[in-house]
Amino acid sequence: MNSNQGTMMLKITFLDKGSLPETIFLKKTSFRRPQCRHEWIEYNYTSPDHVIARAKDTHVIITNKALLTRDTLAALPELKLIAVTATGTDNIDLVAAKELGITVKNVPGYSTQAVSEHVIAMIFALKHSLMAWYRDQLGDRWASQSQFAYFDHPVKDIAGATLGIIGAGTIGREVARLAQALGMKVIFAEHRGASSCRAGYLPFEDVLRLANVISLNCPLNESTQHLINAETLALCKPTAFIINTARGGLIDEHALAEALQQRVIAGAALDCLTQEPPTKDNPLMAAAKTLPNLLITPHISWTSASSLQLLMEKTIENIDEYAQQNGYK
Template identity: 45%
Template sequence: MLKIVFLDRDTIGPSVSIDRPDFPHEWVEYGKTAPEDVAARIADADIAVTNKAPIRADAIAGASRLKMIAVTATGYDVIDLAAAKERGITVSNVRGYAVNTVPEHTFALIFALRRSITGYRQDVIAGEWQRANQFCFFNHPIRDLSGSVLGIFGRGALGKSVARIGEAFGIKPVFAARKDASSIETGYTPFHEVIETADIITLHMPLTPATRDLIGMPEFQRMKRKPLIINTARGGLVNEAALVQALDEGLIAGAGFDVLTKEPPAPDNPLLKVLERPNVIVTPHVAWASDEAMQALWAQVVGNIENFEKGSPSNAL
């Protein structure tokens, strides 16, 4: 009988029904697993299920029965793929489940910042409306979306969904080419042209050595339109210290981030010092986490495990 070990069930919302694979198995579930405990917990597992608990080479080496790792996310940077492949271990992720939830969260951030919703809400709480002595007041800028240029970094399912939503609001979406592209493929705009001409920049790409610090001070200094910067993809795509400097120097209009380089953030994360600003919104990596999306994600995880058991692995990396 296969033994399945789920390392971090608490990373999936409590609303989700954790259905189990439809074949005989032993199921062991942990709410959380610290990195130093991973090796011991998967030592006798046939299948390991993880979201954020890292499965590195040492843990893989000590898990002699391990045949599959099921990642409950699209990103798989927590897995040592090379070590898994060397052992012939199948690694499967989930795909396409967030095609509604992440774009909707992206636009929630865009709307809130573009229309200064957070700033005005805080002003009303602080009594500014009463002190204004008229029917409205103008403490913060309000900009329409129609006619704006939306620079999208990443042309996968999420980037395309964001583009479709943007078009419905009269926005012009443009997809940025790779930063180091020697030629520009049809449908893409040169990286630095997007940097210079976009009113809003939104990121929808994985974190890799090539994309880490994709946007830093050199890029911020080229942003002629003073755009909003939205990141619902991965922390590390934007240099956070440079982001705060860009905010301080007025190089950008604001920032909406759902992801940070380290999660939860370290006490010295520079973004923590600017959270009270009306043009900064940070949410705790929940863009993916609508009830509907999380249930669809889990159904796909179970499907991946069942397909592996049948000898037909799905979403294998």
């Protein structure tokens, strides 16, 4: 520890404050600032080209999605802590951070309830064809009927259906609990390519074949990149639905768009895409304009008021812990 740290200010740079809703920064719900003496600088958004210039003298970076590559981290000699306002850390080169002595602290579990409930909401939307029924009413479909109801779209029971969960972490387990309360049978997938299965798990391919609904709740890394692709989609039931509230890169987007258009599977609900915000030529965004069985929400499953408050509280606690351990007062 530097002997002067006790009297020095900790320089903190929030690179992408705009990644959180403005309501969390209002006085009524404002999160507290770190307890040690500090300088706080914030930016609404920071592109990869501007990270080094904005954080060149900072000790702590706060970020949700700013890209922190090896080259970027190596150019920030004063950086000691990256406080991630998220659970996922796939935007950070963790190997480089460790080699450079930079601590990375995320916030696991803050949005478990919100994300799990979003998965369940998507199950209801898909199984009951809610998007298709809603689109019909935009064109006065119901008003033109002679009977009190019409039957253009399938409505399928949730109770009795099999939910396959890929990723049995905190969120995956909570999704399972909620689904079981609805009468669903839950099965967990072993890692793809595993030579054996742990107790309580089924082989990855078997889960794809058996499930009526597949929920992706695993992290994105080299082994899970494009976990859902043309080959694995072909294993699914034609009546199966895929839900992704984890990371967009888990899915080969071109393969999924084609599978939906060719009715290889029955539908999909996504809260994340590979690039966010998506480009205009994203195949799934294009497909969503015409497919009533594709539901896309803009990566908001984690944004309940209680989740956001807990996220910022835990982020500041991570900074406080670093400051206390390193003599900043």
